[in-house]
Structure formats: structure tokens, C-alpha cells
Amino acid sequence: MTVGDCSLTMPSKADTERLVDITELVQAYSGLLFRVAHSVLRSRTDAEDVVQDVFVRVLERRTMLDEVQQMRVWLVRIAWNLALDRRRRVRPEQMEDEFAAQLATKSVGPEQALAEARRMEAVLREIERLPRAERHALLLATVDELGTAEMAEVLGKSESGVRALIFRARKRLRERLGQRGEL
Amino acid sequence: VRDDIRFDSREDDAIERTLTGLRQVEPPAGLEDRVLRAVHDKMEIAKDPVDSRRWPAWASWAGLGFAAATALLMVAIALHGHDGSKSEHQAVSAPATRLPDTTAVVNPPRNEFDGATSVRPAKHQVHQVVREAHPKHLASFLAPEPPLTDEEKILQRIARSGDQRPWAILNPETRARDEAASEAEFEQFEQGSK
Numbered sequence: 481m482t483v484g485d486c487s488l489t490m491p492s493k494a495d496t497e498r499l500v501d502i503t504e505l506v507q508a509y510s511g512l513l514f515r516v517a518h519s520v521l522r523s524r525t526d527a528e529d530v531v532q533d534v535f536v537r538v539l540e541r542r543t544m545l546d547e548v549q550q551m552r553v554w555l556v557r558i559a560w561n562l563a564l565d566r567r568r569r570v571r572p573e574q575m576e577d578e579f580a581a582q583l584a585t586k587s588v589g590p591e592q593a594l595a596e597a598r599r600m601e602a603v604l605r606e607i608e609r610l611p612r613a614e615r616h617a618l619l620l621a622t623v624d625e626l627g628t629a630e631m632a633e634v635l636g637k638s639e640s641g642v643r644a645l646i647f648r649a650r651k652r653l654r655e656r657l658g659q660r661g662e663l
Numbered sequence: 664v665r666d667d668i669r670f671d672s673r674e675d676d677a678i679e680r681t682l683t684g685l686r687q688v689e690p691p692a693g694l695e696d697r698v699l700r701a702v703h704d705k706m707e708i709a710k711d712p713v714d715s716r717r718w719p720a721w722a723s724w725a726g727l728g729f730a731a732a733t734a735l736l737m738v739a740i741a742l743h744g745h746d747g748s749k750s751e752h753q754a755v756s757a758p759a760t761r762l763p764d765t766t767a768v769v770n771p772p773r774n775e776f777d778g779a780t781s782v783r784p785a786k787h788q789v790h791q792v793v794r795e796a797h798p799k800h801l802a803s804f805l806a807p808e809p810p811l812t813d814e815e816k817i818l819q820r821i822a823r824s825g826d827q828r829p830w831a832i833l834n835p836e837t838r839a840r841d842e843a844a845s846e847a848e849f850e851q852f853e854q855g856s857k
Contacts, residue, residue: 514690
């Protein structure tokens, strides 16, 4: 099945139109939603599951699609909340190990990969220990497609509040990494 | 000072590399197709939750039979348990619950050899007597301790780690100076990010 030949038939014409809308939404936003979910979960499989769940939710609420003002922010917020919900069920150390190892092998040679993976694990571990609001702002900021205004909408903060949270998160992260001396 | 600069840049470097790694994640190939397939499957299930193609006729009959047998079994257990629970309740609770003398007033003891029918105290009467015998059951549980204040947390950290530096945070003057410095640093960050 491809995007083009996916025949999602619905009883009424209005429903069929909405379904076409969902297909378009999948094409337009899957990548963005994947990155949003991945920033929280650091697992490709889990992030993909979240994207699927987002569009299943959209399908369940298809009657209210016309009322949604900012589709992009609405979808990101669903993905963000689903990812946070799933995150509670994952052991953090398991998550960091896998992702840091993948990342390190991409960025440096095999000799340095182990040390680099440990450094990244330390950073990711400290990110998880940040206060929740700071952690959320910092992670959402890693999704390049999202501007500060959209991040503020998703997090329910003002734009200046989001900028302050990112600043404080980085500062605290730097201090804590320095105190621990793991790098 | 030079050591501090070098130290900070090392932390910043590690943070930046990690965040860049998160930023550069690409979605897997075929993601859209798989998402559409999942949505499609979900819709099919919603349209026809009990699909006759997936459930053969014998399975339906087997399911009905199983449900009927389960219902009969539950009725039988309920009936049996009703009779059995009385004797079990008497056997277990009688020695464990030492009723005070008031029981004698509520339900005078009967001699099983005097030919009279044995009468058990009603359940609510037993409960009332037990509550009277154990007034602690009436007391509510104590409220949990309130969370520590920020200052208490700092004191706790000092006590545990032996690190004296956090004392400075408790000093209002030092704290005000730190906050002013932090504010200035943030303004610098804001100007830099604009």
C-alpha cells in the first residue's frame, strides 16, 4: 500500500473528504511529528508508534477537524503529549544507552566511539534530571521546524518564557555536568 | 580563570553535540505508508468490530457455549459460597475477635445442649461491638508530612554531602547578587539570540 493507492472508504461524502484530509496530513506532518516524539523518546520505533497513534486520534476526532485553528500546533501537541505519556513507561538508562551509542558511531570513528557515547549518555542523563519545564523546552527546541511561537503554544508558555527556560536549562546542564566531572 | 573557560567550553561542546544529534534525526523511510496502513486498519476494525471473515461459525458457537458454562459455574459458586461462607465466617472470626462483655447483652450466649436454636449476632451488631472494643479503628490516618521548603532542601543537601558552598544561597545578599548576575547573563543571551 502506498500513500496514493490507500483507499480509505467512508460512508458519506463529507467523511471521505475528511479522510483525504487525513491522508494529506500524514504526508505533510509525519516527519515533523516523528522528530517531536523522538526528542522525548530517543527511540525510532517508539517515535513511529507515536506518529501512528497521533493519526488514529485524529481519525477518531475527524468530526472536529474543521474547528482546529492551527493544525500544525494541534498535531504537535498531540504527538508531544503521547510521547510524554509513553516516556513514563520507558527505563531512562535503557533509552540513553541505545541512542548515545547510535549517535556516537555516526559522529566519530570507532576508536573514539565508546568515549563519545559515554559523554553523550552523561549529557542525556543530566537532561533527564533537569526540572520538567526546562527539560521540555530544551528538548522541543531540538526540533528545528518549530519556532519559538509554536513551542510556546505547545508548552502553554509565553515566547519569552520559553526562551528563559531554554537559557536556564542550558546553564543548569553546564553547571551540573561540570560538578559531576564526567566529561 | 583559564581553567574555568576551558571547562565550560568542554561542557558546552558536549551539550551542543548531543543536541545536534537529536536535531539531525531523520524519519525512517516509508513512515507515511505505515502510518496510513495503521489508520486504515484501525478504521476497518471500527467499522466491523466482529468480522465474520476472521471469526468462523464454530468459534461463535464455542464462544456462546463457553459463556453459558461460565455463567452456570458462577451461579453454582455463588450459591455454594453463600452457605459455606456462614460456617467459615463463624469458624474463623469467632476465636480471632474477642468480643467484650457487651456482646452478652446484645446476644446472650446459648448453650448448645439446652435444646434452644443457636442465634448468631447480626453482622452490624458485631461490627458495632468490635468498633467499640477497638477505638483506634475510629481514628483517621495521620496526614502525610508537608514537602520540604527550598531552604530545608539546601540544608539537607549540605548535611548529606558536606559541601559548604550551598550555604551562600541561604544568604540573601549573596543570593541577590547571584540573581542579578544571572539576569544580566540572560539579557546577554536574549540579545545574542535575536
